[in-house]
Amino acid sequence: MESKKEETLFESEIKTLDKIYLDMLEAIENIPTGQDYEVMRLYVDNLYGLLNRTVSNVKDVKNGLLKDRKLILETWNPPA
Secondary structure (H helix, E strand, O other), rough: OOOOOOOOOHHHHHHHHHHHHHHHHHHHHHHOOOOOOOHHHHHHHHHHHHHHHHHHHHHHHHHHHHHHHOOHHHHOOOOO
């Protein structure tokens, strides 16, 4: 008797997490190197926006995972 294994694909969650990852990498790469106050202020303002967007996206991923909760309850016990 073959047991049919279900693969759980989290396509939308992975896409959202990839977007978060790319936004964070972009923010890290664009750190201003000079001593210009105005450039640093704009960077920090953009960083706050990025953090707010990240929190919102993570919350959406969490809610999506909780809503479509498909628990895999089977275990694999190898023969002794």
